[in-house]
Amino acid sequence: MKALHSVSDLVATGLMTPEAGDAVRTVAERYAVAVTPYLRETLAGRTDPADPLYAQYVPAPAEGYTAPEEREDPIGDVARSPVKGIVHRYPDRVLLKPLHACAVYCRFCFRREMVGPGGEALTAEELDAALAYIREHEEVWEVVVTGGDPLLLSPRRLRGIVEALSAMPHVGVLRLHSRIPAADPDRVTPELVEALTSPDLATWIAVHVNHADELTPPVRAALARLIDGGIPLVGQTVLLKGINDSHAALEALFRGLVRNRVKPYYLHHPDLAAGTSHFRPTLAEGRALVKGLRGRLSGLCQPTYVLDIPGGHGKAPAAESWVEPSVDADGDGSGDGGGDGGYRVTDFTGRVHGYRG
Known part of the structure; x- marks a missing residue:
């Protein structure tokens, strides 16, 4: 087929x-x-x-339809790219983008203007230059391989990247972001798993899954092959209107991930990618959903709700604060907290308590 x-x-x-x-x-x-x-x-x-x-x-x-606020490069990859294939946004980590092709093309993708069939991939010389940039920047501790989908690369090419990074003493972690386990699970072979592991490098994979219905038997088996092969997994999810923007949908997804040994990591507010406004709830709606999960799910099932700041300024936690300064530190309504070390703390039922410390 x-x-x-x-x-x-x-x-x-x-x-x-x-x-x-x-x-x-x-x-x-x-x-x-x-x-x-x-x-x-x-x-x-x-x-x-x-x-x-x-x-x-x-x-x-x-x-x-492209909304007025939407952008071709919504998270500012281009502005933070010192070398082709590298995005250096945070001091201690970089993105390495060896290819711009994917096994599937999600309709809400924030890189949808850049990826596609025939999408630009790094030549051998360009990949060498990108790896040289990492080698020369000893502050880089974590390399995030993305794209495109890096697990489209052959095990041989992935092994070459792993070996190159393993030889850099300052690089401690390799993290790959992939849709492959959920979209093409048979591609996760023992050969692929072996290619990603190294005794000198901690390899993690962020698996992109948005709905519990994606956790079919073949997908669960692919996740197990990765984990049993020594690669820890975290889950990456986009909050999508009409797909998972309910407590029931998110509960089922996050419990399903944890049940399959995948720790929910990020819940992304959708980026301002062109043609995606129909997928995007408001930030207020997203914050209310996330707040409602606190008392419904254990900490293992709680991802960090994040907003990628347009223009390349990085991610910011987007959830509402549960702890706020208060003039009523003891919560008795007397106002005797005076704002000096006093806080209002909301529990998962919505009740407010005073705290001083």
Whole structure:
């Protein structure tokens, strides 16, 4: 079975009607389309545009609208790229982007203007230059390999990157961000797992999963192969309107991840990528959702809700504060806290307590 790479493919396989295909042809000319054979089977019979899996991968007419605040480079990768393939935003870590191709193209992707079939990949010389930049900057402790999807690279090429980084004494952690375990789980082979491990480097993988329905038996088996091979996993999720923007959906997802030994890491507020406004809840809606999870899920199931500041200024925790300065430190309404060391602390039921310290 072949991957699907066009609207015509989607129509021919029954994932779209001809009329629906005609409505998104212009969208598909601008933003890449790809559905793996695994997802083609998984999506069979799930042709409702509101379905939480279908909506993530199949183009929709709403993508043709670009809101005034949306950007081609919403998190400012270009502004923080000193060398091709490197983004150096934080002092102790860099992004390494060896390729711009993906196995699937998520409809809400913040790099959707940069990735796609034939997307620019680093040549051997450019990869050497990017690795040289890391080698020369001894403050870099963690290298985050992203793209594109780095697990599209062959085990041989991944092994070359791992060996190069392992030879740099100041690099302690390699983190790869990937959709592959959830979108093409058979690609996670023992050979791939072996290529990513090194005794001189701690390898972590951030697995992108947005809905509990993605945790099918093949996906769970792929996650197990990575973990049993010695690679710890964290979960990366985007908060998406109509897909997972409810307490029930997020509870099921985060519990499902932890049940499969994946620690929820980031819950991203959607970036201001062109053509994605229909996926984006308001920040107030996102904060209310996250606040409501505090008493419903254990700490193991709680990711950090983050907002990537447009322009390349990094991530900021976006959740509401549970602890605030107060003039009523003891919570008795007397106001005797005086604002000197006094705080208002909200518990998971919404009750407010005083604290001095």
